[in-house]
Amino acid sequence: MRAPRASLAVNGLAGAVLVFLLFPVLVVVLISFSSVDFLSFPPPSLSLRWYRTIFSNFEWINAFLLTLQVGALTALLSTLLGVPAAFALSRHVKRGQNVVNALVLAALVTPPIIKAISIYLYYVPFGLLNTVPGLAFAHTVSGIPFVVINVVAGLRGYDRDLERAASIHGASPLRAVLGITLPLIAPSIIVGAVFAFMQSAQELLIAMFVLGTLEKPLAVKLWEGVRVAIDPSLAAATTSVTVLAILGLVTVMLAGRRARPTRVAVQG
Amino acid sequence: MSVAALSAADDAARTSDAPRPDAGVEVRLERLSKSFGSVTAVDNVNLTIPAGAFVTLLGPSGSGKTTTLNLIAGFLAPDAGNIAFDGRPVASVPPHRRNIGMVFQSYALFPHMTVFDNVAYPLRMRNRLAREALTIRVGESLELVGLTKLEARYPRQLSGGQQQRVAMARALVSRPRLLLMDEPLGALDKKLRERLQGEIKDIHRRIGSTFVYVTHDQTEALTMSDLVVVMRDSRIVQVGSPRSVYEAPVDAFVADFLGGANLLPGEVMANERDAYAVRIANGRMISVPQTGASHAPGSKVLVFIRPEDVKISHSEEMVGNVVTTAAVVREVLFLGESFKVTAMVGPHPVVLRAPRVQAEGIEIGGHVMLAWPPERSRALAAPTGSVSP
Ligand SMILES: Nc1ncnc2c1ncn2[C@@H]1O[C@H](COP(=O)(O)OP(=O)(O)O)[C@@H](O)[C@H]1O
Numbered sequence: 001m002r003a004p005r006a007s008l009a010v011n012g013l014a015g016a017v018l019v020f021l022l023f024p025v026l027v028v029v030l031i032s033f034s035s036v037d038f039l040s041f042p043p044p045s046l047s048l049r050w051y052r053t054i055f056s057n058f059e060w061i062n063a064f065l066l067t068l069q070v071g072a073l074t075a076l077l078s079t080l081l082g083v084p085a086a087f088a089l090s091r092h093v094k095r096g097q098n099v100v101n102a103l104v105l106a107a108l109v110t111p112p113i114i115k116a117i118s119i120y121l122y123y124v125p126f127g128l129l130n131t132v133p134g135l136a137f138a139h140t141v142s143g144i145p146f147v148v149i150n151v152v153a154g155l156r157g158y159d160r161d162l163e164r165a166a167s168i169h170g171a172s173p174l175r176a177v178l179g180i181t182l183p184l185i186a187p188s189i190i191v192g193a194v195f196a197f198m199q200s201a202q203e204l205l206i207a208m209f210v211l212g213t214l215e216k217p218l219a220v221k222l223w224e225g226v227r228v229a230i231d232p233s234l235a236a237a238t239t240s241v242t243v244l245a246i247l248g249l250v251t252v253m254l255a256g257r258r259a260r261p262t263r264v265a266v267q268g
Numbered sequence: 269m270s271v272a273a274l275s276a277a278d279d280a281a282r283t284s285d286a287p288r289p290d291a292g293v294e295v296r297l298e299r300l301s302k303s304f305g306s307v308t309a310v311d312n313v314n315l316t317i318p319a320g321a322f323v324t325l326l327g328p329s330g331s332g333k334t335t336t337l338n339l340i341a342g343f344l345a346p347d348a349g350n351i352a353f354d355g356r357p358v359a360s361v362p363p364h365r366r367n368i369g370m371v372f373q374s375y376a377l378f379p380h381m382t383v384f385d386n387v388a389y390p391l392r393m394r395n396r397l398a399r400e401a402l403t404i405r406v407g408e409s410l411e412l413v414g415l416t417k418l419e420a421r422y423p424r425q426l427s428g429g430q431q432q433r434v435a436m437a438r439a440l441v442s443r444p445r446l447l448l449m450d451e452p453l454g455a456l457d458k459k460l461r462e463r464l465q466g467e468i469k470d471i472h473r474r475i476g477s478t479f480v481y482v483t484h485d486q487t488e489a490l491t492m493s494d495l496v497v498v499m500r501d502s503r504i505v506q507v508g509s510p511r512s513v514y515e516a517p518v519d520a521f522v523a524d525f526l527g528g529a530n531l532l533p534g535e536v537m538a539n540e541r542d543a544y545a546v547r548i549a550n551g552r553m554i555s556v557p558q559t560g561a562s563h564a565p566g567s568k569v570l571v572f573i574r575p576e577d578v579k580i581s582h583s584e585e586m587v588g589n590v591v592t593t594a595a596v597v598r599e600v601l602f603l604g605e606s607f608k609v610t611a612m613v614g615p616h617p618v619v620l621r622a623p624r625v626q627a628e629g630i631e632i633g634g635h636v637m638l639a640w641p642p643e644r645s646r647a648l649a650a651p652t653g654s655v656s657p
């Protein structure tokens with residue numbers, strides 16, 4: 001009798017917390033479908049006019065495309081650098097693994113403003129300011145840890161005998177890794193790359209420093225929009241970004257589900 | 269080579285019963301050692317594996333069998349010593365160029381590939397074959413292990429026994445001259461294990477490659493091997509034919525590990541021609557042949573005799589050249605085709621198998637005579653710290 005009541009209380013509390021966390025998002029989503037010019041909640045009636053507004057506005061479309069460009073390049077570079085780093089870390093670093101792990105994570109915990117300023121100063125002589133690759137390089141610094149952490153975890157659950165089986169049956173080390181190991185840890189790589197992308201898409205500070213005011217990715221555009229004039233088009237843009245994040249999460253979940261039968265087969 | 273020529277050659281190979289004389293490679297391990305940090309996994313191992321032989325590494329878990337196999341495969345580099353295939357050192361040859369087939373304990377089938385692609389993998393890596401030739405070779409290999417019609421399945425859709433067969437087919441498909449198997453039947457139930465033992469032995473006879481087989485199951489080692497290599501604590505303790513390691517173990521560990529062994533503590537009283545006179549716990553002097561290690565008079569030994577060599581009777585009369593001693597029955601277990609009798613000689617138990625007719629009238633607490641042919645017994649060095657008689 002007691003246990004169900006306790007679990008009821010726990011569930012109730014969890015639900016309350018969830019509502020508290022999700023309510024602002026819900027407000028924004030609803031406002032984005034508003035039919036009026038000002039922010040009012042709940043909206044008097046629903047329409048898609050603010051989505052038409054932003055998706056027919058060059059500035060918003062450019063911001064969207066820029067975010068996609070920078071994010072994709074960030075995800076690609078983070079993967080290209082992070083996957084070999086994860087292999088090296090989990091296979092060749094025998095002592096001091098904690099130190100190396102801490103170093104990798106340092107990129108995540110460095111205050112953004114410090115990263116932004118140092119990258120700005122560093123970029124001036126290289127002519128990387130105001131360039132898409134420049135911003136992607138900067139975001140890659142924070143993207144690599146996501147890839148490394150996920151791939152190291154993936155390699156930990158990976159049966160090394162599979163690679164040995166490839167190698168004893170004639171595959172060179174490179175072919176064994178490319179043909180057997182990478183396809184089998186692909187879910188971990190995808191998860192890392194998605195996180196690297198989302199990290200880039202939501203980053204504001206470095207983007208403002210590196211791109212200045214010429215080109216604006218979504219995060220910067222939203223920030224400026226809030227300061228200049230608030231109307232439901234901002235809510236529509238925010239909702240679009242949220243949809244992007246949800247798509248990312250769905251990808252991650254699908255990758256995770258693909259990973260499961262692999263692991264069962266490896267064990268059994 | 270054209271497809272027709274290739275399958276013609278295959279036909280020729282199949283119709284001639286005996287495998288080619290060079291079908292197997294000779295593997296020699298010289299003073300081989302390997303440590304992991306402070307743990308010594310393989311310690312100064314010397315072994316010659318004859319070309320085409322079925323050799324089993326037998327030992328308890330942690331005795332260094334897998335490490336030895338990984339050294340032969342080239343997955344690990346030895347800290348000291350050499351490995352040679354047909355007399356040629358292989359230290360600088362990476363695993364993928366050693367031309368070896370291997371069956372892993374977990375099978376290590378590629379989960380993202382079908383059965384066909386798993387088995388075709390070594391051919392795709394090693395031999396450049398036209399698609400028809402590849403299909404033929406994969407089919408042959410699957411047929412060899414008794415598995416057909418499952419080519420399109422994925423490993424997770426197969427039973428354990430089927431996965432094991434796919435692993436065998438993959439290891440054999442490129443006709444390696446050396447096949448390594450690490451406890452390949454360890455995960456299967458007893459019935460299937462026994463059937464596959466026979467099939468593996470049969471495949472060995474047909475293809476003639478050198479097989480190095482790792483197991484901790486002594487029955488498996490005895491039934492399958494030409495040569496048994498007994499390992500313990502990273503070292504080789506005995507090498508010999510299944511019969512010789514079973515009948516003439518070098519020490520109490522091997523005696524016990526290879527099957528039920530009676531080990532009666534005793535003391536060497538005298539050397540008489542080619543036999544020791546040993547006094548056992550009940551004061552009786554028995555004769556034990558002098559073979560293997562020599563023992564000085566006065567040294568403590570364990571008299572080794574297999575349960576199936578011990579006979580039991582009620583009377584003092586025992587015919588023929590036998591050693592006899594009195595004993596008291598402590599336990600009688602019905603096993604079906606026979607009885608397992610435990611009789612005490614002084615404080616030490618002797619286990620024996622009595623056929624149903626012999627077991628008539630044997631009851632717990634009864635006084636009986638035990639007898640065995642002396643040539644079936646051995647005097648083994650008593651491990652230090654053992655109980656004195
Ligand atoms: N990669 C490794 N790292 C550390 N110790 C190991 C490693 N591989 C094996 N060992 C140790 O070496 C010894 C022999 O192991 P192994 O060759 O696997 O024995 P077996 O196959 O006979 O069970 C064991 O004590 C084991 O713990």
Ligand SMILES: [Mg+2]
Binds near residue numbers: 330
């Ligand atoms: Mg092992």
